Amino acid sequence: xxxxxxxxxxxxxxxxxxxxxxxxxxxxxxxxxxxxxxxxxxxxxxxxxxxxxxxxxxxxxxxxxxxxxxxxxxxxxxxxxxxxxxxxxxxxxxxxxxxxxxxxxxxxxxxxxxxxxxxxxxxxxx
Amino acid sequence: xxxxxxxxxxxxxxxxxxxxxxxxxxxxxxxxxxxxxxxxxxxxxxxxxxxxxxxxxxxxxxxxxxxxxxxxxxxxxxxxxxxxxxxxxxxxxxxxxxxxxxxxxxxxxxxxxxxxxxxxxxxxxxxxxxxxxxxxxxxxxxxxxxxxxxxxxxxxxxxxxxxxxxxxxxx
Numbered sequence: 001x002x003x004x005x006x007x008x009x010x011x012x013x014x015x016x017x018x019x020x021x022x023x024x025x026x027x028x029x030x031x032x033x034x035x036x037x038x039x040x041x042x043x044x045x046x047x048x049x050x051x052x053x054x055x056x057x058x059x060x061x062x063x064x065x066x067x068x069x070x071x072x073x074x075x076x077x078x079x080x081x082x083x084x085x086x087x088x089x090x091x092x093x094x095x096x097x098x099x100x101x102x103x104x105x106x107x108x109x110x111x112x113x114x115x116x117x118x119x120x121x122x123x124x125x126x
Numbered sequence: 127x128x129x130x131x132x133x134x135x136x137x138x139x140x141x142x143x144x145x146x147x148x149x150x151x152x153x154x155x156x157x158x159x160x161x162x163x164x165x166x167x168x169x170x171x172x173x174x175x176x177x178x179x180x181x182x183x184x185x186x187x188x189x190x191x192x193x194x195x196x197x198x199x200x201x202x203x204x205x206x207x208x209x210x211x212x213x214x215x216x217x218x219x220x221x222x223x224x225x226x227x228x229x230x231x232x233x234x235x236x237x238x239x240x241x242x243x244x245x246x247x248x249x250x251x252x253x254x255x256x257x258x259x260x261x262x263x264x265x266x267x268x269x270x271x272x273x274x275x276x277x278x279x280x281x282x283x284x285x286x287x288x289x290x291x292x293x294x295x296x297x
Contacts, residue, residue, distance in 0.1 A: 026246050030240075031240060035215060066185075069176065073176060077174060104189030104276065
């Protein structure tokens with residue numbers, strides 16, 4: 001079963017879409033690159049900002065207000081924008097960072113500089 | 127002569143009015159996150175349910191899912207939502223070489239890259255959520271849309287549950 005958690009410390013409601021959540025994130029290290037996968041449902045690609053400055057990866061997204069009228073019967077989550085930052089430090093190639101947004105999921109590829117990538121050394125027989 | 131008002135003596139009457147005003151303000155306000163009912167740990171997805179004169183609308187955030195991967199069934203007085211969230215990391219999902227976006231793939235490790243998880247918050251795998259419906263709905267007309275990871279299910283109310291204006295006839 002899914003082990004899903006709501007964003008910690010998030011507070012928002014339909015009437016106050018300007019409030020901000022921390023998106024749930026998976027961080028997967030593949031050696032040559034680090035993959036950041038963030039749940040940002042309801043956003044559009046042009047409303048998402050990804051910046052890498054001084055070793056800090058910052059993700060921000062605005063979420064348009066959705067048409068969801070009527071009397072509230074049950075509310076288990078709120079709706080608002082997203083923001084989260086990660087300190088990565090040195091050793092990453094900022095010029096090659098790439099991001100794509102599809103089906104409500106933001107995936108960011110942060111490649112390591114070639115000099116610091118893990119490398120397997122072949123042991124030769126003498 | 128003062129108008130008779132049943133209730134407490136004047137100082138308490140004012141307090142009661144102030145509490146009434148506060149209560150009205152609180153209950154009229156849109157529910158904040160902290161007031162809402164959070165699903166229990168491990169329950170996925172969280173849902174919001176709203177009711178209008180004509181329909182019950184259920185909204186759920188399902189990032190990463192295809193429309194074809196969501197199964198919705200209306201059975202009696204509940205709606206059942208099933209699906210499965212795919213694995214995040216292409217390498218672990220068995221999609222070797224599927225890592226895209228910048229030309230960096232498997233690095234110098236040769237074959238499948240060694241994966242280290244620094245954080246896993248999103249969760250993957252099968253889920254099932256049963257959502258009680260507050261009124262009877264017309265199951266044949268239920269409509270569902272999944273856009274940018276947001277699932278919206280519109281369940282038109284059964285005819286007998288809709289508000290009906292009664293015409294008053296003259297004798």
